[in-house]
Amino acid sequence: MAKKLSKLALRLRSMTVFRDMLDDPVIGALVRCLERLGSARFVPAYSEFVSRLYRAGYVSISEYIKDRVFDSDNVYIRLMGAGTLPDKVLLDSTALDLDALSCVAGLDSSKLLEEAGCSMGLARFEGKKLNLTNEYAQRARDIEKFGYGVYARHRMFHWDRGRVVPVRTPDPIKLSELIDYQREKQLILDNTRALLKGRPAANILLTGDAGTGKSSTVKAVVNELWREGLRVLEIRKEQLHEIPGILDELNMNPLKFILFIDDLSFQKNDDNFSALKAMLEGSVSAKARNVVIYATSNRRHLVKETAADREGEDIHRQDAMQEAASLSERFGLRVTFQRPTKETYLNIVRELAKRDGLQLPDDELCAGAERFALQRSSRSARAARQYVDSLISAQPEK
Missing domain, CATH: 1.10.8 (Helicase, Ruva Protein; domain 3)
Known part of the structure; x- marks a missing residue:
């Protein structure tokens, strides 16, 4: 058995599709532990592995392996997410890796310590044999609901320095906790369900007084529907010019996304105004089949106007005011949250x-x-x- 476990370490070292998992701190420590069976270095290697497993919040190596496999952002799952069936060579390579990982999941501390001939009272971990090949194939078939990589485990994200970053502790608000505004909630919920079903869905502008529940409603809709394949990516107003790059990131993803812009308003001659306008008009560089914009604002026309803007000397004042108002009109659906009576x-x-x-x-x-x-x-x-x-x-x- 000791030779078999050492061979298992070699099988892990030879992975291709899931090779990035060797950089995982827990799996990397396990490989080193298996490679040191029968040597004086086994006990510290074993303890390091179990310690890392505990620190990751697990006592079961099978559960840990399963979660890492499902989270993996690899060439096979990306092809499946894009609707392309991988060729036989890649399918066979994926199956080889999953078989090796299934064997690792079947390890437990009793087996490992017995084969190492170690009688010391060491920390324990659990494990059970899994059929990851079948489970992963099922997950790949339902990729539009589960996603992959960082999108598999998280539902809310923000855009930071050119990359998507998960929100580790998302707002858990539920639709059932938002009292009243039934019509407004239903409009947003119905539109979002249309997006999930691949039907035409509108960009939504949520307007109304502060504190009426606009942002909470968007987050609650995501919490309601994320298991059906919905995610939300929050961007700030000053990041609107990055929308084309954001859409390039999301366009081939099998999931559906809300680009969420909270508390949106513009100053006159704001460059970000044009960036959002291009997205709402569906320009070639900004169009995406799986993304809608939901924006909240306390202002109906989005562009702040001064008395001078309304009464000013500009002979094209009326045209300028219409241009300012036109942005809100480019949202396919406008939902107003009135101040409650x-x-x-x-x-x-x-x-x-x-x-x-x-x-x-x-x-x-x-x-x-x-x-x-x-x-x-x-x-x-x-x-x-x-x-x-x-x-x-x-x-x-x-």
């Missing part, structure tokens, strides 16, 4: 208080909510949430 605001407060287990007389709850809103000169869903949070914080410890 007093009745709606208090209903939101009641629902939030109920969900959080607060037990206050209704008149006391509502009177406090009104005072809270007056202090902020605004009734909004955000104010309701902040008010209920303040009540929770003020409760005595039990």
